[in-house]
Amino acid sequence: CKIDYQPASNLLENRVVLVTGAGDGIGRAAALTYARHGATVILLGRTIAKLERVYDEIEAEGGPQPAIFPLNFEGATLKDFHDMAETLDKEFGRLDGLLHNAGLLGRITPFEQYNPELWEQVMQVNINGPIWMTQALLPLLQQSADASVVFTSSSVGRKGRAYWGAYSVSKFATEGFVEVLADELENQSTVRVNTLNPGATRTQMRRTAYPGEDPLTLRTPEEIMPTYLWLMGPDSTGVSGHKFDAQPPRA
Ligand code: NDP
Numbered sequence: 001c002k003i004d005y006q007p008a009s010n011l012l013e014n015r016v017v018l019v020t021g022a023g024d025g026i027g028r029a030a031a032l033t034y035a036r037h038g039a040t041v042i043l044l045g046r047t048i049a050k051l052e053r054v055y056d057e058i059e060a061e062g063g064p065q066p067a068i069f070p071l072n073f074e075g076a077t078l079k080d081f082h083d084m085a086e087t088l089d090k091e092f093g094r095l096d097g098l099l100h101n102a103g104l105l106g107r108i109t110p111f112e113q114y115n116p117e118l119w120e121q122v123m124q125v126n127i128n129g130p131i132w133m134t135q136a137l138l139p140l141l142q143q144s145a146d147a148s149v150v151f152t153s154s155s156v157g158r159k160g161r162a163y164w165g166a167y168s169v170s171k172f173a174t175e176g177f178v179e180v181l182a183d184e185l186e187n188q189s190t191v192r193v194n195t196l197n198p199g200a201t202r203t204q205m206r207r208t209a210y211p212g213e214d215p216l217t218l219r220t221p222e223e224i225m226p227t228y229l230w231l232m233g234p235d236s237t238g239v240s241g242h243k244f245d246a247q248p249p250r251a
Contacts, residue, residue, distance in 0.1 A: 001245045005226040011233040013038030016092045018069075018137075020130070021102030023050025025203035026152075029221030030099055030228050035063035037229060042088070045102065046072040067091065073102060073129035074121060081136035094143035097232045100130045100151045100174075105205050108163045119166040126170035131177060141191045146237045149193040150228075151178050153243065158197070175243065182241030192240035194231060198224055199247040219247055 017034050021027035022043035028050075031041045035058040043051045043066055051068045058066045069087075071080065088095060106122035107114070134149065141147040156164045157171020175195055182193045200206060202218040224246040230236055231244060 017097035
């Protein structure tokens with residue numbers, strides 16, 4: 001946990017960073033924060049109006065001109081991911097950072113009642129889509145001097161919890177995939193890959209999962225950004241295959 005990290009104001013200058021689910025919640029905060037630290041941010045998500053609002057905010061703050069990439073992980077095909085790689089290659093020639101943040105909660109429900117279609121949907125958005133997108137983008141990440149890939153995990157991706165179903169399983173798969181990929185890339189690539197658990201954070205997803213909770217007791221997405229910056233910037237160069245938390249466990 002790097003919640004006390006003090007990033008340089010130009011930490012991400014000259015870096016091209018793609019953020020998935022950049023229109024809302026933690027992804028929105030990460031996109032704005034990365035741009036404030038000098039990154040050219042590629043805003044990927046499914047609701048274009050939300051991405052446009054983030055784009056306008058970055059422009060209004062005088063940040064580097066961002067780019068919008070509309071994509072819905074449900075229904076996205078390998079061709080979509082390869083077209084994305086081709087577009088980014090033409091536009092930027094490399095990718096220095098990739099934050100896999102988009103996520104779907106599915107339903108908190110006993111496994112006996114879990115709908116198989118919803119299960120597939122959650123696995124598609126949370127793990128299968130991000131994995132094939134990563135495969136398509138690896139050549140571009142290899143073009144960077146020290147690219148960082150960050151996958152978003154959860155406490156239920158490290159210890160299972162009743163009723164969390166596909167969401168929990170998708171986050172366990174994320175942790176497993178990152179171990180496999182980091183081990184493959186070790187000593188033969190400048191690309192590092194780690195998982196980051198944001199911890200309880202004031203967003204729509206958290207409200208849906210815990211409707212009775214007072215959101216004011218939770219950290220905001222902005223407050224957990226130090227670890228997001230540390231992992232994306234040069235201070236974490238050489239760190240790969242590790243599990244991080246963006247905030248200390250709650251008392
Ligand atoms: P939100 O629900 O607020 O935001 C999720 C983002 O993912 C939205 O921008 C959403 O787009 C996007 N998204 C969802 N489905 C798709 C899809 N099919 N294709 C493309 N984009 C999609 O969630 P949070 O900000 O809370 O969560 C961000 C990440 O952090 C997730 O991976 C989540 O699992 C994880 N996390 C969050 C915690 C928390 O307490 N908030 C705790 C632990 C982990 P749209 O705006 O269009 O819906």
